[in-house]
Amino acid sequence: MSIRTRFAPSPTGYLHVGGARTALFSWLYARKHGGKFILRIEDTDLERSSQESVNAILEGMTWLGLEYDEGPFYQTHRFDRYKEVIQQLLDQGDAYYCYCSREELDALREQQMADKEKPRYNGKCRDSADQPERERVVRFRNPDHGDVVIEDLVKGRIVVANKELDDLIIARSDGTPTYNLTVVVDDMDMGVTHVIRGDDHVNNTPRQINILKALGATLPVYAHVPMILGSDGARLSKRHGAVSVMQYRNDGYLPEALLNYLVRLGWSHGDQELFSIDEMIALFELEKVNVSASTFNTDKLIWLNHQYIMNSDPAHVARHLAWHMGERGIDPVTGPALIDIVKLQRERCKTLVQMADESLYFYRDFDSYDDKAVKKNFKPGVEDVLQAVWSGFDALADWSAEPLHQVVLDTAEKLQLNLGRVAQPLRVAVCGGAVSPAIDATLALLGREKTLDRIARAIKFIEDHEN
Incomplete structure (x- = not known):
């Protein structure tokens, strides 16, 4: 017998996570058994169905990578x-x-x-x-x-x-x-x-x-x-946070991370937590799905997402990051390649939203500094430290992490300061705040021109506020 499964949503809203899990289980079962997966749009509720909802369902299926073999079929036809x-x-x-x-x-x-x-x-x-x-x-x-x-x-x-x-x-x-x-x-x-x-x-x-x-x-x-419950034991709904599949994209999750999380909601294979798509197909069994309802745990999803950001092909992560940068009005050609941003930020950033927000300074000059960082790091006399760093950077023939790091070390030694008294003001000067990846790698990606210009601007800012 040739296996044929189907996913049959009603287009009266977005594709929600409960529907996405059902679609995933149906898709996995068909793929595991070499069968066909059918998409059917049950749109006979003419008053509540809308083309907008149809588009949202199709967009959600595409983003998740749940390709259907036949359809979409529409009941109204x-x-x-x-x-x-x-x-x-x-x-x-x-x-x-x-x-x-x-x-x-x-x-x-x-x-x-x-x-x-x-x-x-x-x-x-x-x-x-x-x-x-x-x-x-x-x-x-x-x-x-x-x-x-x-x-x-x-x-x-x-x-x-x-x-x-x-x-x-x-x-x-x-x-x-x-x-x-x-x-x-x-x-x-x-x-x-x-x-x-x-x-x-x-x-x-x-x-x-x-x-x-x-x-x-x-x-x-x-x-x-079984259904999916919120942390309070009630059926998962909007009040528990993101329920629409595309909202999870907007919130910075990778589709593979969401699929991995959904497959583990009510199904398990020993103690394994991380599954590639191929592993899901090979190991999934309907008979092993739990009878009882599952509770949605956002913290666990965030942890999974971070694992995927850290361990996926950086080029793949960069493709998804590009959407978030576009949403922020950033054209990646104005700065470093996104694949390099991913490599630099993936250990620190748990979502692509965090990665995008914390990488804006690579592409766009900031209008102001973080107030708290200024009070702590832009104290009188620090302009001399930044000027020494600027001079060391300006003399470099090789703009890469190792020589940049050496300039910071040499400046600290020359001025008899601990490394943090040099690196932190420098970080605020070029990034606008006190948090970034390693300063040498950050500067290497930022580039000579932006780095020198921002240090010079910070020096002027400090001098202006001393008077």
């Missing part, structure tokens, strides 16, 4: 097919028209709740004569007897009695199909063999299985993945 299947179920006697009004259904529900019964449609219209002139919906005629048995790859065996299921609506009064009908037809027509989705769909699955059986379709294998 398949209304004729759904209409055909609804008519087939009517003709078979597996569906019927229901004429009950909203008021009747509300009254039925209230009575059942008062009688401490499970609210469900009572089948009143099952045997009614067709009345095409009246407003009507189409309901699926659910079997009255027997059980639906789901051999769930994550949750194990689930048994639901058919008597617990009511006759769900499969077409609204305006003729548009409902979710439980469209998803069944799509999974059947697209040959989906494995349905991997959130466990909020567990209650839909027995109903969908019964429709599939009525259509004579081969049943897919189901795997319902």
